[in-house]
Amino acid sequence: MRIRIVDAFSARPFAGNPAGVVLLDADAFPDDRYLQQIATEVNLSETAFAHPLPTGGTADWALRWLTPATEVNLCGHATLATAHVLHTTRTIRFATRSGVLTAATDDSGTITMDFPTAPLTPVDVPEAVATGLGGVEILSAHDTGPQVGDLLVELADEAAVRALTPDFRTLAGHGGRGVIATARAENPAAGHDFAARCFFPAVGIDEDPVTGSAHTALAPFWAPRIGRAALTGLQGGARTGLVRTELRGDRTLLTGSAVTVIDGELLAGG
Numbered sequence: 001m002r003i004r005i006v007d008a009f010s011a012r013p014f015a016g017n018p019a020g021v022v023l024l025d026a027d028a029f030p031d032d033r034y035l036q037q038i039a040t041e042v043n044l045s046e047t048a049f050a051h052p053l054p055t056g057g058t059a060d061w062a063l064r065w066l067t068p069a070t071e072v073n074l075c076g077h078a079t080l081a082t083a084h085v086l087h088t089t090r091t092i093r094f095a096t097r098s099g100v101l102t103a104a105t106d107d108s109g110t111i112t113m114d115f116p117t118a119p120l121t122p123v124d125v126p127e128a129v130a131t132g133l134g135g136v137e138i139l140s141a142h143d144t145g146p147q148v149g150d151l152l153v154e155l156a157d158e159a160a161v162r163a164l165t166p167d168f169r170t171l172a173g174h175g176g177r178g179v180i181a182t183a184r185a186e187n188p189a190a191g192h193d194f195a196a197r198c199f200f201p202a203v204g205i206d207e208d209p210v211t212g213s214a215h216t217a218l219a220p221f222w223a224p225r226i227g228r229a230a231l232t233g234l235q236g237g238a239r240t241g242l243v244r245t246e247l248r249g250d251r252t253l254l255t256g257s258a259v260t261v262i263d264g265e266l267l268a269g270g
Helices: 032-042 076-086 127-132 158-162 168-174 215-226
Strands: 002-008 017-023 047-052 061-066 092-096 099-105 111-116 138-143 150-155 178-184 194-200 205-208 230-236 240-248 251-256 258-265
Touching (some): 017 032, 032 061, 127 138
Parallel strands (some): 017 047, 194 230
Antiparallel strands (some): 092 099, 099 111, 178 194
């Protein structure tokens, strides 16, 4: 079984967010326990598993995403990585837990994905989040709905986002998938409109370098505040990547590049 490691939301190796990608020849997924064992062994924020579907249906591939600890409902960077591995200039349709998602690759290899926009609901800041983020000033907090499952918190400035040193054990206790911390860019001339970092200790990921699914919430949060539907987000701490977003009502386009860094063979059978 062939397995690749792909750096997503980056045009160069060792940046962006690495994802495992396993393309299966069979017409069904192996046992769930075996998939989880592979994802745990790969030990990246997500490993994507995909198998081809019969022609003439609503999707071309079935796609699932697993963290080292559990399966998730939506993952952007591993979807981008899978589309990159499939290496086609036509639009690919993936059947997922979040419905049919599409990924279109242009001649340069840049990939644009069509994802559902996350609904944002203002909420009070949970005590576990306030404490887990070290008591930093939080300007607002929004629930992102069940599909994404995160709490989005707005901080005063980009420097505050960069300086975060969370208590991950405390953050894990607030419920939901995790926390998105964001602020408007200090200098838009630097090439991004907003900055973000994402923390998911509850699903086995302390910090995710670049989270496509989080941008389905970041796009509707920042678009009305900045006054443009098309924006660029910079995400990450030590390791960063760029996500171009375009808000289209109940859909959000996510655009980025990817590069394969490891191509190998999985020897253990299920």
